[in-house]
Amino acid sequence: MPPRSRRPAPRGALPTWVAPLLFALGVVAAFALAMPGSRPAPPAPPPRLPTVPVDDEDFGPVLAAGTLAPDFEVPRLEGGTVRLSALRGRVVLLDFWATWCPPCRAEMPWLVQLGAAYEARGLTLLAMSQDNPPDQQALVAEYARGLPGLGRFAALGSHDVGRVYGAESLPTLYLIDRAGRIADVAVGSRPEAAVRTAVDRMLAAP
Numbered sequence: 001m002p003p004r005s006r007r008p009a010p011r012g013a014l015p016t017w018v019a020p021l022l023f024a025l026g027v028v029a030a031f032a033l034a035m036p037g038s039r040p041a042p043p044a045p046p047p048r049l050p051t052v053p054v055d056d057e058d059f060g061p062v063l064a065a066g067t068l069a070p071d072f073e074v075p076r077l078e079g080g081t082v083r084l085s086a087l088r089g090r091v092v093l094l095d096f097w098a099t100w101c102p103p104c105r106a107e108m109p110w111l112v113q114l115g116a117a118y119e120a121r122g123l124t125l126l127a128m129s130q131d132n133p134p135d136q137q138a139l140v141a142e143y144a145r146g147l148p149g150l151g152r153f154a155a156l157g158s159h160d161v162g163r164v165y166g167a168e169s170l171p172t173l174y175l176i177d178r179a180g181r182i183a184d185v186a187v188g189s190r191p192e193a194a195v196r197t198a199v200d201r202m203l204a205a206p
Contacts, residue, residue: 059168062185069094069176072161074128077140077154082126085180090124091202092176093195096157096167098130099143103189104171110192112149114199121203122178128157130170177202 063069069092073083084092095111097104108127115125127150129140136156144150165174175184175198184198 059163060166062166062172062187063174063182065182065184067182069174069180069182070161070164072164074158074161075156077129077137077144077156078151082155084126084176087124088180089178090122091178091199092174093123093125093199094128094165094174094176095126096128096130096162096165096170096172096174098170099139100131101170105143107171107189107192108150109147111195112147112153114192114196115153116149118199118203123199123203125153127154128161129154130157130159130162130167175199175202177205 069084071083071085073081075081084094093111093115095104097108099105111125111127115123119125129136131139140154140156141151144154162168165172169187171189173186173190173195174182175195177183183202186195
């Protein structure tokens with residue numbers, strides 16, 4: 001009997017051997033994806049920007065000569081308060097300083113001597129501490145125990161006053177005339193002789 005011919009596959013149909021092959025390839029691919037390290041790594045997150053500290057002190061500029069000195073009232077180290085406007089008629093040496101500031105500590109002894117020597121002639125020294133609260137009073141008191149005479153001139157300043165006077169760098173020294181106007185200002189250390197000369201000139205002015 002002649003052999004029977006195979007029926008042609010319908011147009012568009014796949015041969016019967018293709019389906020098992022596709023199934024096997026799918027199983028292999030599934031195992032490959034399930035293996036550790038075979039999956040693509042997720043994209044790395046973008047780097048975080050570094051945190052930049054914000055300076056919230058917002059110090060103003062150093063006040064110019066001829067400017068009316070802004071008024072303030074602050075506690076004295078030894079008790080009571082001092083108000084700048086109450087010192088009209090006297091020459092005021094206003095020193096912004098801090099116990100942690102080496103240049104401030106270096107010049108404080110001769111400032112105290114100058115304040116005591118010229119007080120009777122009409123000079124008032126205000127050593128305006130810019131130490132941080134709440135330890136300000138204890139720090140200034142401890143430092144004053146080692147420097148006789150400082151206590152009577154020391155005032156517990158606030159950062160608000162420091163900002164108004166532009167005392168961002170310490171020491172900052174203002175010389176204020178009898179009318180309450182700024183006559184001179186120095187940022188940083190200044191020679192004792194120069195300060196004495198300026199004070200002498202101011203006290204001699206009518």
